[in-house]
Amino acid sequence: MITRLNVASIYVLDKDEALDFYVNKLGLEKGNDVRQGDYRWLTIRVPGERGTEATEVSLEQPGPPLHDEATAAQLRELITKGALGGLVFTTDDARDLYDTLKERGVADFTQEPTDHFYGTDMGIRDPFGNPIRILQQGKAKQKATA
């Protein structure tokens, strides 16, 4: 049986810019950063997760050798349209994190922290258009309004 999600991947337009956003803005940490010829295996992960506990998110840039240039261009268009899949994280305090992110200069919020029957969540986009949702699990104190 499968026991854990080890690596998931998202497409970004630029690995350095992605690393800066996910580490310095969002507060994740760098995982693997290994170069193999022209290829750079670059991952991020939630701080504190280690070794066999960690789920790494691989940051992949469209282009050779994985894609021909036409395919890479299509992928870049879809990324920037916000049409590709994203990531969902959990937090222990959504509103506190929201304030922290704003202080760090994150501006692309798709949804301010909002209470629901299952918890409080918010939405942001990475610099390229990928959707990110962050959830504080647990029933919100007040009745859901949106």
Place this chain on the structure above:
Amino acid sequence: MSRETEDLNRRLLRARDAMDRAYAEPLDVRAVAAVAHISPAHFSRSFRDVFGETPHRYLQRRRVERAMFLLRETDRSVTDVCFDVAFTSLGTFSRTFREIVGETPSGYRRGHGPIVAPHCVQLAAMRPRVAAGETMQSSSFGEALAAIQP
């Protein structure tokens, strides 16, 4: 060329996100176009080229999706729901709702109860599709504004 397309897409997506976020506020084309750093005259066409519908229709579907949510999950009156999602006239709200959903707000409420799924799933999956037979070209943001702010 390609970089320009990506940059334009990203800016239009930012404007689309602004509509998703601020659907409950009175939005005008100038403000939304400004988010994308595009002149109001070019905004509607560019948006339609990239997302397949006019920004006006996108905002209407967003507002109607939220109205559907409020009708399902709360006991607010249809009139309150209309103003909650920033329509300024009950007549325009009811007509738009019916055009997009295929039934009246109160008819929809009678037929639907609360849904147990995360907000982001509802937001994406429950959003009404474009009404059948509608021609996207027929709507411009200019007409839209007249509808939103008569």
